[in-house]
Structure formats: C-alpha cells, structure tokens
Amino acid sequence: xxxxxxxxxxxxxxxxxxxxxxxxxxxxxxxxxxxxxxxxxxxxxxxxxxxxxxxxxxxxxxxxxxxxxxxxxxxxxxxxxxxxxxxxxxxxxxxxxxxxxxxxxxxxxxxxxx
Amino acid sequence: xxxxxxxxxxxxxxxxxxxxxxxxxxxxxxxxxxxxxxxxxxxxxxxxxxxxxxxxxxxxxxxxxxxxxxxxxxxxxxxxxxxxxxxxxxxxxxxxxxxxxxxxxxxxxxxxxxxx
Numbered sequence: 001x002x003x004x005x006x007x008x009x010x011x012x013x014x015x016x017x018x019x020x021x022x023x024x025x026x027x028x029x030x031x032x033x034x035x036x037x038x039x040x041x042x043x044x045x046x047x048x049x050x051x052x053x054x055x056x057x058x059x060x061x062x063x064x065x066x067x068x069x070x071x072x073x074x075x076x077x078x079x080x081x082x083x084x085x086x087x088x089x090x091x092x093x094x095x096x097x098x099x100x101x102x103x104x105x106x107x108x109x110x111x112x113x114x
Numbered sequence: 115x116x117x118x119x120x121x122x123x124x125x126x127x128x129x130x131x132x133x134x135x136x137x138x139x140x141x142x143x144x145x146x147x148x149x150x151x152x153x154x155x156x157x158x159x160x161x162x163x164x165x166x167x168x169x170x171x172x173x174x175x176x177x178x179x180x181x182x183x184x185x186x187x188x189x190x191x192x193x194x195x196x197x198x199x200x201x202x203x204x205x206x207x208x209x210x211x212x213x214x215x216x217x218x219x220x221x222x223x224x225x226x227x228x229x230x
Binding site: 034036041042043044045046049090103104105106107 | 147154155158162217219221224
C-alpha cells in the first residue's frame with residue numbers, strides 16, 4: 001500500500017522569503033518520490049524526484065527537496081520565492097515494485113505575494 | 115507533435131452519451147495513464163497501461179474503459195456518461211524501465227468534461 005499527505009491546502013509567502021511545501025508518505029517498500037507543479041489550466045509538470053542516493057535533491061526552477069526516511073517526509077523547498085512560483089504543487093509516491101503507479105497528494109496551493 | 119496531446123480541449127456532453135477522450139504521445143514511452151482531477155480530491159488514477167497491448171485498472175475505473183493498440187495512443191472511453199464524471203481528465207506517460215520501475219510522468223494539457 002502507498003499513500004501521501006500534503007497537510008497544507010494553502011501556503012502563503014512573501015517574495016524573497018524561503019518557502020516550504022510539506023509532504024509525508026507511507027509505502028511498504030523503498031519509496032520513489034516526486035514533486036510536480038501545475039499552473040492554471042495546464043497539465044502537471046515534473047519538478048524533481050528522489051529514487052536513491054543523496055537525500056537532498058535539486059530540481060527545476062531552483063527548487064529542492066529533502067528525503068527524510070525517519071520522518072517519512074519529502075518537503076519541497078526554495079531559498080527565495082518568486083511571484084511566478086505561485087501555483088498548485090503535488091507530491092507523489094510510488095514504491096519501487098508498483099509498476100509505475102503513483103499516488104498523488106491532494107495538492108498545495110502556493111501563493112507568493114510581492 | 116511534441117510531448118502529449120489530448121483532444122478535445124473541452125466538451126459538454128449529455129448524460130447517457132458515449133464519449134472518447136483521445137491521447138497521443140510522441141516520446142515512445144511505453145507506460146501511459148489516465149487521471150481525473152477533482153477539486154479537493156487531487157489526481158485519481160482511472161486506468162493505466164505499462165506497454166502496448168496491456169491495460170490495468172486504477173483507483174476509480176468504473177464507467178471507463180481504455181485500449182492500447184499501439185505505443186502512441188491511449189484513448190479513454192465513457193460508455194454512458196453520468197454527471198459524476200464531470201471532471202478534468204489528464205493523460206500522462208512515462209518511460210517504463212526494464213526493471214519494472216518507471217521515471218517521472220509527462221502530462222498532457224487536459225480535457226475539461228461536463229456531463230449534464
């Protein structure tokens with residue numbers, strides 16, 4: 001079984017401040033973890049993934065995420081937010097033998113204010 | 115074509131009608147997926163296909179069918195549409211590795227379907 005939780009429906013930050021979008025997961029096996037971003041009226045776009053190796057993963061647009069096995073978390077972070085980062089963010093998890101079937105969180109709306 | 119295309123972009127459909135949503139990818143990915151996105155429910159997997167000629171049921175398959183006659187196309191059919199199938203539908207694809215694992219998914223632009 002696998003599941004993912006994004007505990008915050010909405011995150012608001014000021015431009016230039018650091019941002020964190022939270023994600024926790026549950027899998028029976030080694031997790032494959034993904035972050036996607038969705039802009040209005042668009043499909044999801046891949047940001048970054050953790051498969052194995054270094055716990056700190058760097059992705060597109062300056063985003064990074066840290067895999068924490070003990071806390072079963074994979075929070076998305078960015079040191080300095082931009083107004084253009086405002087979008088809907090999805091965390092997804094899959095365990096490594098689940099033939100590609102990922103489970104997505106409900107999404108977190110990030111709003112960056114000027 | 116670059117990436118994944120979906121058609122139509124939007125559709126209003128009378129309940130009871132049959133509808134096929136089209137999805138085509140040009141990346142030669144062997145895995146493809148159909149999701150529906152509903153407010154407050156995130157993305158839910160309807161059906162998937164790990165390779166041409168095979169399909170599988172996802173989380174919410176009832177009322178939907180798929181086929182995978184070739185690598186590029188993965189149509190989703192609603193045999194008799196009902197209002198609860200009003201949603202935004204996304205097709206996605208990913209590279210399925212020989213190990214059985216797959217990489218990140220690439221998503222189409224979506225089809226907004228309204229069933230009245």
